[in-house]
Amino acid sequence: MSDSFKDKLVSTKQAWARAGRLLTGAPDVDHQNRLPPGQRLVTNWPVLDLGIQPDVPRAEWRLAVDGAVVNPIVWSWNNLLEQPPFEDVSDIHCVTQWSRYNNHWQGVSTQHLLSVVQPLPSAAYVILHGYDGYTTNVRLDHFAEDDCLLAHSHDGVPISREHGGPVRAIIPRWYLWKSAKWLKRLEFVPADKPGFWETRGYHNEGDPWTEQRYG
Numbered sequence: 001m002s003d004s005f006k007d008k009l010v011s012t013k014q015a016w017a018r019a020g021r022l023l024t025g026a027p028d029v030d031h032q033n034r035l036p037p038g039q040r041l042v043t044n045w046p047v048l049d050l051g052i053q054p055d056v057p058r059a060e061w062r063l064a065v066d067g068a069v070v071n072p073i074v075w076s077w078n079n080l081l082e083q084p085p086f087e088d089v090s091d092i093h094c095v096t097q098w099s100r101y102n103n104h105w106q107g108v109s110t111q112h113l114l115s116v117v118q119p120l121p122s123a124a125y126v127i128l129h130g131y132d133g134y135t136t137n138v139r140l141d142h143f144a145e146d147d148c149l150l151a152h153s154h155d156g157v158p159i160s161r162e163h164g165g166p167v168r169a170i171i172p173r174w175y176l177w178k179s180a181k182w183l184k185r186l187e188f189v190p191a192d193k194p195g196f197w198e199t200r201g202y203h204n205e206g207d208p209w210t211e212q213r214y215g
């Protein structure tokens, strides 16, 4: 994707945020419906990113986990596979309006990762960094939910490069922009650090049920 195309995509999404586009004004606080307000169901899997899709071979992939933790680590692909395997099925909801049900993820749970690195009491947010330079912030208690993982497979096959392989985060209760692709670093911090979209008009948390699209 060319730089001008990317700039256009980013400025279009920023303009949507300014205009409050797609908001229905009908929150579903109690999750009465499986499909959150303003979303439509798809059966394909759209690709969304900044147009840079890093090619990270498994043998070269590293995940650094650092900041406010007792045990900082750097995991290789083999180190990841040595961890207890975790799998879960969840729905994904993208702020650009599509949702996809029943995604079967396999990888390592964030709860296991937290037991290894042991966040300090001061840690309040996790900043997810991608190999493309993308960042997004997730509250530590949201990151620690029992359906969150560092995923290497989707519906039984390795996650493709375009969808963030070899390893991406999956934080399913929040809009999909929180689920960083091509995961490179998890930085535990005491003070919040809004990421790429959070500093471009998007909500700091992003709950699909109350349409926290823009903030």
Ligand SMILES: Nc1nc2c(c(=O)[nH]1)N[C@H]1C(S)=C(S)[C@@H](COP(=O)(O)O)O[C@H]1N2
Binding pocket: 045, 046, 047, 048, 049, 050, 051, 094, 095, 129, 130, 131, 132, 133, 134, 162, 163, 164, 176, 177, 178, 179, 180, 181, 182
């Ligand atoms: N590293 C990285 N992660 C990212 C993005 C990105 O540009 N770079 N885009 C986010 C956005 S806005 C969305 S909607 C989802 C899209 O994931 P998909 O392409 O697998 O559908 O990835 C999120 N994670």
Ligand SMILES: [Mo]
Binding pocket: 048, 094, 095, 096, 176, 177
């Ligand atoms: Mo997105």
